[in-house]
Amino acid sequence: MDETDSGRAIHGSAFLDGLFALNGRVAIVTGGSSGIGRAIAESLAQAGADVVVVARGEAALRETVDGIRAGGHRAAFVSADLGERAEVERAGDEAAAVFGEPDILVHAAGINLRPPLADLTVQDWDLTMALNLDAAFLLGQRFGPGMAERGWGRIITIGSQQSIRAFGNSGAYGVSKAAVAALARSQAEAWSARGVCCNAIAPGFVRTPLTEAVFTDPAREEALAARTMAGRNGQPADFMGVAIFLASDASAYVTGQLIFVDGGFSVF
Numbered sequence: 347m348d349e350t351d352s353g354r355a356i357h358g359s360a361f362l363d364g365l366f367a368l369n370g371r372v373a374i375v376t377g378g379s380s381g382i383g384r385a386i387a388e389s390l391a392q393a394g395a396d397v398v399v400v401a402r403g404e405a406a407l408r409e410t411v412d413g414i415r416a417g418g419h420r421a422a423f424v425s426a427d428l429g430e431r432a433e434v435e436r437a438g439d440e441a442a443a444v445f446g447e448p449d450i451l452v453h454a455a456g457i458n459l460r461p462p463l464a465d466l467t468v469q470d471w472d473l474t475m476a477l478n479l480d481a482a483f484l485l486g487q488r489f490g491p492g493m494a495e496r497g498w499g500r501i502i503t504i505g506s507q508q509s510i511r512a513f514g515n516s517g518a519y520g521v522s523k524a525a526v527a528a529l530a531r532s533q534a535e536a537w538s539a540r541g542v543c544c545n546a547i548a549p550g551f552v553r554t555p556l557t558e559a560v561f562t563d564p565a566r567e568e569a570l571a572a573r574t575m576a577g578r579n580g581q582p583a584d585f586m587g588v589a590i591f592l593a594s595d596a597s598a599y600v601t602g603q604l605i606f607v608d609g610g611f612s613v614f
């Protein structure tokens with residue numbers, strides 16, 4: 347139990363709400379129609395934010411939004427290919443037009459093309475950088491200054507183990523993920539003093555459509571789980587708590603960080 351200056355006791359859910367509630371906040375979540383991004387979009391909505399999810403496929407976007415609305419929360423979607431700069435601009439404008447300029451930006455959209463480096467084409471490289479890195483930069487430029495002007499904001503990007511090390515055919519993907527960790531630091535340097543915390547999350551190995559191919563090989567799945575301290579691979583729900591933390595008042599003094607949510611994978 348804690349006491350405020352006025353002597354009023356704050357405890358339990360009121361105390362937790364003061365730290366973590368997102369009521370009145372607007373969030374944009376790219377890649378919010380699948381896997382880790384979807385879990386993040388759902389958790390921010392459940393914590394009280396109005397959420398706009400952005401991705402390409404309308405069926406999955408609609409299903410995600412319907413699910414969030416069924417829980418009694420406000421949500422909408424914008425369909426856009428964030429690998430195209432003009433589309434990033436359109437998506438940003440359309441997403442901000444739904445519930446207003448966002449307080450929280452999450453860039454979870456990403457692709458991982460896995461040819462060995464010698465076979466990686468310039469097109470593979472450009473596609474990877476355009477979505478994983480350039481869209482993160484462009485959306486940050488679109489929304490970061492407004493957040494700073496309003497004195498509060500949260501920018502969250504999804505990095506990877508490959509932000510800090512190579513990992514089977516890391517190719518362009520690893521480079522893009524190292525760069526988004528650096529981008530979070532640059533954004534933090536630019537805007538933290540005006541209340542905008544900018545961080546990246548580094549997942550371990552998480553079962554989603556992105557990694558489904560690996561999960562069809564039980565021996566590889568088991569070997570990856572054995573490389574964690576927790577003894578298992580990740581699930582999208584493992585990202586709900588960290589997303590709410592990084593999107594809320596609770597993380598006001600956490601900025602420029604790459605936060606590993608990986609069952610200990612990176613330190614084992």
Ligand SMILES: NC(=O)c1ccc[n+]([C@@H]2O[C@H](COP(=O)([O-])OP(=O)(O)OC[C@H]3O[C@@H](n4cnc5c(N)ncnc54)[C@H](OP(=O)(O)O)[C@@H]3O)[C@@H](O)[C@H]2O)c1
Nearest residue numbers: 377379380381382401402403427428455456551552554556
């Ligand atoms: N799963 C893991 O083990 C793992 C590990 C480390 C990091 N990550 C990162 O976590 C993030 C989420 O990955 P995930 O595993 O959850 O993958 P996922 O389930 O495949 O989800 C990817 C999301 O990005 C969207 N997307 C893909 N290409 C897009 C484009 N050109 N324009 C707009 N949206 C696009 C997808 O929707 P559409 O296809 O409909 O557009 C989907 O919503 C990614 O940044 C990934 O690199 C994942």
